[in-house]
Amino acid sequence: MITIQDILYVRYGAPDLDRMEEFLTAFGLIRADRTDRTLYMRGASSSPYLHVTDLTAEPQAKSFALLAKDEDDVERLAAELGLAAEWNPEPAGGRMVRFKDPSGFDVTVLAGIRQVAALSPLSPAPGNFGMERLRKGSGVKRPRGPAEVLRLGHALLRCDSLEQSFRFYTETLGFKVSDSLYAGENLVGHFMHCGLGQTFTDHHTIAIVKRPASQFDHAGFEVLDLENVLAGNDYLMSKDYEHDWGIGRHTEGSQIFDYWRDPFGNKIEHWTDGDLVNDDYQPGRAMVRPEGPVQWGPPIPQSSFR
Ligand SMILES: [Fe+2]
Numbered sequence: 001m002i003t004i005q006d007i008l009y010v011r012y013g014a015p016d017l018d019r020m021e022e023f024l025t026a027f028g029l030i031r032a033d034r035t036d037r038t039l040y041m042r043g044a045s046s047s048p049y050l051h052v053t054d055l056t057a058e059p060q061a062k063s064f065a066l067l068a069k070d071e072d073d074v075e076r077l078a079a080e081l082g083l084a085a086e087w088n089p090e091p092a093g094g095r096m097v098r099f100k101d102p103s104g105f106d107v108t109v110l111a112g113i114r115q116v117a118a119l120s121p122l123s124p125a126p127g128n129f130g131m132e133r134l135r136k137g138s139g140v141k142r143p144r145g146p147a148e149v150l151r152l153g154h155a156l157l158r159c160d161s162l163e164q165s166f167r168f169y170t171e172t173l174g175f176k177v178s179d180s181l182y183a184g185e186n187l188v189g190h191f192m193h194c195g196l197g198q199t200f201t202d203h204h205t206i207a208i209v210k211r212p213a214s215q216f217d218h219a220g221f222e223v224l225d226l227e228n229v230l231a232g233n234d235y236l237m238s239k240d241y242e243h244d245w246g247i248g249r250h251t252e253g254s255q256i257f258d259y260w261r262d263p264f265g266n267k268i269e270h271w272t273d274g275d276l277v278n279d280d281y282q283p284g285r286a287m288v289r290p291e292g293p294v295q296w297g298p299p300i301p302q303s304s305f306r
Contacts, residue, residue, distance in 0.1 A: 001080075001171060001172055001173070001174055002068055002069070002073040002076055002077050002109075002172075002173065002174055003069060003073075003173075003174035003194065003195050003196065004066045004067065004068060004109070004173045004174055004175065004194050004205070005067045005068065005069055005194055005196070006066070006067045006194060006201075006205065007064065007065070007066055007067070007152055007153070007154060007155060007205050007206070008047060008050070008064075008065040008066060008067050008092075008110060008113070008152070009047070009049055009050050009051060009052055009064065009065045009152060010050070010051055010052070010061075010063075010064045010065075010152065010155060010216075010219040011052040011053075011054070011061075011062045011063045011064060011065070011106075012051075012052070012053045012054070012059070012060065012061055012062055012262075012264070012266060013053070013054050013055070013056030013058070013059060013060040013061075013062050014053050014054075014055070014056065014059050014263075014264045015055070015056065015057060015058065015059065015264075016263075017034070017038075017039045017053060017055055019263045019264075020039060020053045020262065020263065020264070021034070021039055021041070021053075023241060023262050023263050024039075024041045024051060024262070025146065026146055026235060026236055026239050026241065027146060027147070027149065027221075027232070027236065027260065027262075027268065027270075028043070028146040028147040028148055028149035028221070028223065028228075028232055028270070029041035029042065029043060029050065029051055029149055029221075030042050030043070030119075032048060032049040032091070032116070033049070033091050036055070037054060037055045038052060038053065038054050038055070038090075039052070039053040040052055040090075040091060041053075042116065043149040043150050043151050043152070043221065044118060044119040044120075044121055044148060044149065044150050044151075044224075045118055045150050045151040046115040046116055046117065046118045047115070047116070047151060047152070048091055048092040048113060048114055048115065048116050049091070049092065050149075050151065050152040050221065051152070051219070052090075059264035059265060059266070061215075061216035061266055062106060063098075063105065063106035063107060063108060064105070064106075064107060064108070064155050064216075064219075065096075065107075065108040065109070065110055066107065066108070066109050066110070066173070067109075067110060067111065067113075068109050068110065068111040069111065070111050070112065071085075071094070071095040071111045071112045073111060074095045074096060074097055074109060074110070074111045074112075075095070077097055077109055077172070077173075078097040080172065081097065081099055081172075083097055083098075083099060084097075085097045086098070088110060088113070091114070092110065092113040092114060093112070093113055093114045094110045094111055094112035094113040094114070095110070095111055095112050096108050096109065096110045096111075097109050101165055101168055101169075102159075102161045102164035102165045102167075102168050103157065103159035103160050103161045103162075103164070103165045103208075103214040104160070104161075104214045105157055105214065105216070109173075121148050121150075121224050124224065124225050124227060125138075125140045125141070125142070142227065142231065144231070144234070144235065144238075145231070145235055146232060146235050147223040147224075147228040147229065147231060147232025147235070147270055148223055148224040148228050149221045149222070149223055149270070150221075150222045150223065150224060151221070151222050152219060152220070152221055152222075153202050153205070153220045153221065153222045153271060153274065154202060154204050154205050154206065154207060154219070154220045155205075155206055155207075155216070155217075155218070155219050155220070156206075156207040156208075156209065156217040156218050156220070157206065157207070157208050157209070157214070157215075157216060157217060158209055158210075158211035158213070158214060158215040158216070158217050159208045159209065159210060159211065159214055160211065160212060160213055160214045161214075162187075162188070162189070162190075162208060162209070162210040165208050166190055166208060169192055169206055169208070170192070174194070174195040175192035175193065175194060175195060175205070175206060176192060176193055176194075176195040176279055176281075176283075177190055177191070177192055177283040178191045178192060178193050178203045178204055178252070178253070178277055178281060178283060178284070179191045179203075179252045179253075179283060179284040179285070179286045180283060180284070180285055180286065181209065181252070181286045181287075181288060182285060182286070182287055182288065183287075183288040187210075188209060188210045188288060189207065189208055189209035189210060190207065190208055191203060191204035191207045191252050191253065191286075192204055192205065192206050192207065192208070193205055193277050193281070195279055196278065196279070197278065197279050198278050198279070198280070199278060200276040200277065200278045201276065201277065201278065202253075202274055202275075202276065202277075203252065203253035203254070203274055203275040203276070203277050204252070204253055216266075217267060218259065218266075218267035218268060218269050219266075219268055219269065220255070220257075220269040220271050221268070221269065221270060221271070222271055222272060222274070223270050223271070223272050224272070225272055225273075226256060226272055226273065228270070228272065229247060229256055229257075229258050229270050229271070229272055230247070232258065232270050233246070233247060233258050233270075236260055241260055241261070241262075241263075242260065242261040243259075243260060243261075244259035244260055244261050244267055244301075244303065244304050245257075245258075245259040245292075245298065245300055245301055245304045246258035246259050246297060246298070247297055248294045248295070248296055248297015248298060249294065249295045249296055249297060250271075250293050250294060250295070251286060251293045251294065251295055252284070252286050252293055253274050253275050254273065254274060254275045254295075255271035255272065255273060255274040255275075256271065256272050256273050257269055257270070257271045257297075258270045258271075259304065265306075267304070292304075
């Protein structure tokens with residue numbers, strides 16, 4: 001077993017890279033690289049890119065990449081899976097192994113990638129909230145524009161083989177359960193964090209839910225703060241992109257969230273203020289509810305399940 005450290009990027013196929021880039025720029029990502037066939041978009045963090053699109057005839061959610069601790073772990077994982085590790089020919093570089101998980105998702109595990117210089121965010125201005133008055137003698141100037149996306153936080157997978165996927169992610173890739181999801185007495189999903197011992201990490205880096213057919217549900221990108229969720233919503237609305245669900249606060253993980261659809265129908269999320277857990281976290285039992293995983297905010301629309 002190895003221990004995955006984080007999620008690196010998600011990978012899609014689309015028939016029009018210009019349309020994808022235009023949407024992702026409005027969403028708050030920045031072009032890192034582009035070839036005739038592939039678009040690489042980054043956030044403000046030091047990850048070389050968070051979102052990759054290959055030019056394909058039909059839209060598709062293709063795969064995602066996870067970060068291993070080092071190249072030795074990539075080799076160990078490859079050996080455990082009976083595969084050969086490869087050098088990554090793409091801009092991030094590093095050593096990688098590629099495989100299908102038990103529910104059929106294409107996964108790349110990478111290490112030794114080239115980091116890039118982090119970008120310093122525009123905001124936040126010091127706030128004057130409640131008991132904390134930090135901004136004195138000046139105003140807030142935030143130009144209308146995209147949210148500031150920092151990093152990719154998680155992927156949610158609809159799995160046709162929940163049990164096998166759960167065993168694979170926990171027993172081969174080192175994930176730990178944060179909360180498990182039940183419909184009545186039936187176990188229907190798991191939110192899993194990277195098993196980093198005492199180090200705090202996102203409540204979920206990979207979440208899996210049981211479905212008759214496997215399908216990539218969404219990728220969740222962390223934005224700088226609450227204002228960036230709100231300003232990002234305003235900006236994407238002004239561009240007439242398709243809103244999916246939000247704004248609200250999730251139950252499992254507590255994120256303040258806002259979901260969108262890219263021009264090819266892929267669901268994509270802005271979030272902020274998520275829970276951090278470590279391996280001392282006591283796994284919880286969550287229930288599926290008709291309004292969806294939301295503490296406040298609109299109920300999940302039927303269209304979000306397509
Ligand atoms: Fe999410």
